[in-house]
Amino acid sequence: xxxxxxxxxxxxxxxxxxxxxxxxxxxxxxxxxxxxxxxxxxxxxxxxxxxxxxxxxxxxxxxxxxxxxxxxxxxxxxxxxxxxxxxxxxxxxxxxxxxxxxxxxxxxxxxxxxxxxxxxxxxxxxxxxxxxxxxxxxxxxxxxxxxxxxxxxxxxxxxxxxxxxxxxxxxxxxxxxxxxxxxxxxxxxxxxxxxxxxxxxxxxxxxxxxxxxxxxxxxxxxxxxxxxxxxxxxxxxxx
Amino acid sequence: xxxxxxxxxxxxxxxxxxxxxxxxxxxxxxxxxxxxxxxxxxxxxxxxxxxxxxxxxxxxxxxxxxxxxxxxxxxxxxxxxxxxxxxxxxxxxxxxxxxxxxxxxxxxxxxxxxxxxxxxxxxxxxxxxxxxxxxxxxxxxxxxxxxxxxxxxxxxxxxxxxxxxxxxxxxxxxxxxxxxxxxxxxxxxxxxxxxxxxxxxxxxxxxxxxxxxxxxxxxxxxxxxxxxxxxxxxxxxxxxxxxxxxxxxxxxxxxxxxxxxxxxxxxxxxxxxxxxxxxxxxxxxxxxxxxxxxx
Numbered sequence: 001x002x003x004x005x006x007x008x009x010x011x012x013x014x015x016x017x018x019x020x021x022x023x024x025x026x027x028x029x030x031x032x033x034x035x036x037x038x039x040x041x042x043x044x045x046x047x048x049x050x051x052x053x054x055x056x057x058x059x060x061x062x063x064x065x066x067x068x069x070x071x072x073x074x075x076x077x078x079x080x081x082x083x084x085x086x087x088x089x090x091x092x093x094x095x096x097x098x099x100x101x102x103x104x105x106x107x108x109x110x111x112x113x114x115x116x117x118x119x120x121x122x123x124x125x126x127x128x129x130x131x132x133x134x135x136x137x138x139x140x141x142x143x144x145x146x147x148x149x150x151x152x153x154x155x156x157x158x159x160x161x162x163x164x165x166x167x168x169x170x171x172x173x174x175x176x177x178x179x180x181x182x183x184x185x186x187x188x189x190x191x192x193x194x195x196x197x198x199x200x201x202x203x204x205x206x207x208x209x210x211x212x213x214x215x216x217x218x219x220x221x222x223x224x225x226x227x228x229x230x231x232x233x234x235x236x237x238x239x
Numbered sequence: 240x241x242x243x244x245x246x247x248x249x250x251x252x253x254x255x256x257x258x259x260x261x262x263x264x265x266x267x268x269x270x271x272x273x274x275x276x277x278x279x280x281x282x283x284x285x286x287x288x289x290x291x292x293x294x295x296x297x298x299x300x301x302x303x304x305x306x307x308x309x310x311x312x313x314x315x316x317x318x319x320x321x322x323x324x325x326x327x328x329x330x331x332x333x334x335x336x337x338x339x340x341x342x343x344x345x346x347x348x349x350x351x352x353x354x355x356x357x358x359x360x361x362x363x364x365x366x367x368x369x370x371x372x373x374x375x376x377x378x379x380x381x382x383x384x385x386x387x388x389x390x391x392x393x394x395x396x397x398x399x400x401x402x403x404x405x406x407x408x409x410x411x412x413x414x415x416x417x418x419x420x421x422x423x424x425x426x427x428x429x430x431x432x433x434x435x436x437x438x439x440x441x442x443x444x445x446x447x448x449x450x451x452x453x454x455x456x457x458x459x460x461x462x463x464x465x466x467x468x469x470x471x472x473x474x475x476x477x478x479x480x481x482x483x484x485x486x487x488x489x490x491x492x493x494x495x496x497x498x499x500x501x502x503x504x505x506x507x508x509x510x511x512x513x514x515x516x517x518x519x520x521x522x523x524x525x526x527x528x529x530x531x532x533x534x
Contacts, residue, residue, distance in 0.1 A: 055425055080427030092422045094415045105415050106426045147426065 006068075008033040008185050009054075009155055014062035016046070016053050023049045024060065025209035031155065031202075036177070036186045038200035038217055042232050045206040047189045048089050051159045054187075055079060055086050067154060081108070083154030087161055089189070091144040095133025099124055099143055102132050106147040117146040120176050138169040145173070149180060156186045162195055174198055193233070197221050205230045241380035246498045248377070252386040252455060254494025255393030259448035260471035261478065261486040262400060263321075263441025269417040269481020270437055272336060277324055277343035278445050278471070280350040281317045282464030285446025286365075286453045287354055289313030293366040303368040310450045314443050321442020325435045347465070354461040362460045365453035385454045392451060396444060397487050404483065409436055417481040470497075473513055477520045479527030488528055492516065 007030035016024040023046045031037045039047050053060035056076040064071040071079050080086070094102055103117065103124070118125040121142040127135065132143055141161060148156055161177065162170040170192060177186065178199045190196050196203070196217060203220045205213035213220060213230055220226060227233065260278060267275050293309035328346065332338045371388060374381040404410035412433045416423045423430050445464075452467060453459045474493050478485030496516055497509035504512070520527065 057421055057425060075429075076421075076424040077427050077429045080425065086425050088422065088425065092419055092425075094418050094422070096418055097411070097415060101411055101415075105411055105423070105428070108427045151427075 005033060007031055008067060009187065010063075010065040011050075011054070012063040012065075014050070014053060014060050014064065016049050016058055016060045018049065018058065023209055024053065026062070027206065027209065027211050029204045029211055029214050031185060031187050034185055035201040036181045036188050036199045037202040037204060038196045039187055039189045039204050039206065040196065040220075040231055041206035046209045047206055048159055050206070051086075051089075051157050051187070051189060054157060055084065083152070085148035085151065085153035085156040085184075087144050087148045087156070087158040089159040089163065091137075091140045093132040093135070093140045093143045093147075095131065097132055098129050099132055099135070100128040102143050103146060103150055106150045108151045111152075112150045113152070114150070117149055120149070120179065121146055138165050138172075141165060141169070141173060145176065153184050156180065156184050158186055159189045160191060161188075162190065162192050170195065193221060193227070193231075240378060242502070244378045244380035245382060246502055247495065248380075248382050248386045248390070250495035250498035251491060252389040252494070253497060254490040254492075255389040256448045256451055256455065256467060257471050257474045257493055258393045258487050258490035259396055259444045259451070260467055261474040261490055262396065262483050263437075263444045264471055264475045265478060265480055265482060265486045266413065266417075266437050267441050268475065270413055270420065271329070271434055273329055273343075274336070274340050275324075275343050275438075275441070276340060276468075277328075277346040277350075278441065279464035279468035280324075280347050281320055281442045281445035282449035282452065282467055283350060283354060283461065284320050285313040285317040285449030286459045286463060287313075287358070287449075288316040288446070289450045290363060290365060290453060290459050303370065306366060306368050309366070310447075313450050314446045317442040317444075317446025317449070318439045319442070321438040321440070321445075322435050324442075325438035329438070330431065330434070351461045351465065358461075360461060362458040365457055365459050367454045367457065371454055385451075389451045389455060392447060393487075393490075396447065397483065400440070400444075400483050403440075409433060413437060470513065473517050477517055477527055479529040482527070482529035485527055485529035 009031035012028045013026045014024050015026055027050065039050060041047050049058060052058045054064055056074060056079045060072060062072065066082055066084065069082065071082065123139060124142055124146055127139065132140060135143065145161065158177065161173050165173065174195045177188070180186065181199055188200065200217040203213065203215065203217035204211060207230065260282060264275060264278055267273050289309045289312065292312040293305055296305045296308055299305040299308060324346065328342050329339055332342060367385070371385040373384050375384055404414055412423060412428055412430065416430055416433055420430055448467065449464060452463055456463065470493060474486055474489045477493070478489035493513050493516065496512045500512035501507065501509035
């Protein structure tokens with residue numbers, strides 16, 4: 001009998017306080033190597049806070065181990081240096097910089113993968129000299145994802161990439177993420193269950209700062225009662 | 240006409256010094272959110288280091304060369320002080336803006352007291368090369384040559400800062416950091432190095448303003464930096480925190496309005512006119528002329 005593969009990311013007893021709010025109340029979960037693990041839950045349960053705490057953008061108490069190395073207590077830029085890519089909620093592109101400058105800023109070493117980024121998003125090459133602040137929401141999302149893909153990542157943390165996008169763009173973003181997930185492990189916060197169903201292998205559900213489900217995404221999404229109970233939505237498909 | 244030309248060039252020279260001070264203030268606030276009241280100390284250090292080292296450089300026979308070398312030492316002292324202030328005082332108080340403001344106020348007061356303790360509170364004659372006191376005739380007005388030096392220094396600084404921000408990696412980091420510092424770190428960049436660099440640049444520019452202020456006023460005293468700092472703060476707010484070009488435009492406006500009001504209205508109304516300009520700007524454009532974008 002073979003030992004189960006060690007998880008790529010292991011989170012244990014993570015607590016985050018934002019002012020007086022105890023937002024994450026000791027969450028623990030694993031992200032296996034390869035594929036997409038979806039981080040799900042109703043609004044305000046702590047999904048974005050979880051991602052931000054993994055990035056060191058808020059200071060958590062607990063343990064975050066990536067490939068055997070403790071990340072908690074490291075400053076954000078060193079966490080990124082360990083191979084953690086980040087696509088933030090609301091994109092956070094630098095509006096006053098051009099598309100090209102937004103990408104250049106993300107270069108971490110000499111092997112920036114412009115070919116990959118421009119292959120996935122040809123529009124970014126065409127709009128290289130355009131200020132990112134003048135792009136549409138979908139184009140800004142391309143910049144945000146492109147920035148994260150410019151370097152090789154051990155794990156990619158993607159926070160609500162389809163939020164506010166038109167249906168056609170949602171499909172396009174899902175296609176790109178699916179393609180990326182063939183080579184990079186991804187922890188994906190996503191409200192659109194259609195996207196989750198399409199690309200996620202595993203799922204973690206948060207509720208009120210605690211983990212209420214960790215297991216197969218398919219097993220979760222194929223059970224409408226469970227979806228309704230855990231996520232508060234009908235489990236029929238994309239919305 | 241000749242009076243108007245003299246007032247205009249003097250106003251531009253004054254604006255040039257305001258710009259040199261405000262550019263550092265603006266970048267520091269835009270990137271780090273630090274209101275640096277110790278900026279006046281950078282000016283004082285630049286002025287006094289130049290004045291003191293000029294008197295010790297007897298080995299250099301040429302007056303202009305001695306002044307340039309002394310000014311170089313003054314700028315170096317400004318850069319070192321700027322970097323030290325960031326590393327020793329500001330960094331441990333990261334995100335604690337009230338404490339940062341208080342510590343910079345404290346440093347400013349302490350440095351003025353130190354200078355007074357060493358060299359006394361009285362004015363000292365500033366060692367200016369003779370050519371700078373001489374005049375050049377422009378449209379009938381006799382303009383002291385130092386005015387051209389002050390204006391040229393500001394123009395060169397504006398060009399150098401603009402080129403630095405636009406064409407270098409650190410410039411890119413600073414421009415991005417002014418917009419969203421957290422996201423810069425989330426791209427794997429150690430933004431603290433940029434903080435130190437911005438403080439050092441601010442120190443150099445303020446020290447240069449100090450050197451030129453010594454020439455402009457013909458003397459140096461411990462409170463000169465603080466007097467200039469007040470107007471530089473106004474320039475920074477009018478220009479928009481974080482904007483170099485905004486600071487440049489605002490500095491020219493403040494320098495000219497001060498000169499014109501003092502002459503055409505009555506002496507002393509220049510300061511009042513500047514405060515009115517500040518109030519008007521805040522009413523019409525609360526974020527200043529070009530808010531929160533380093534360019």
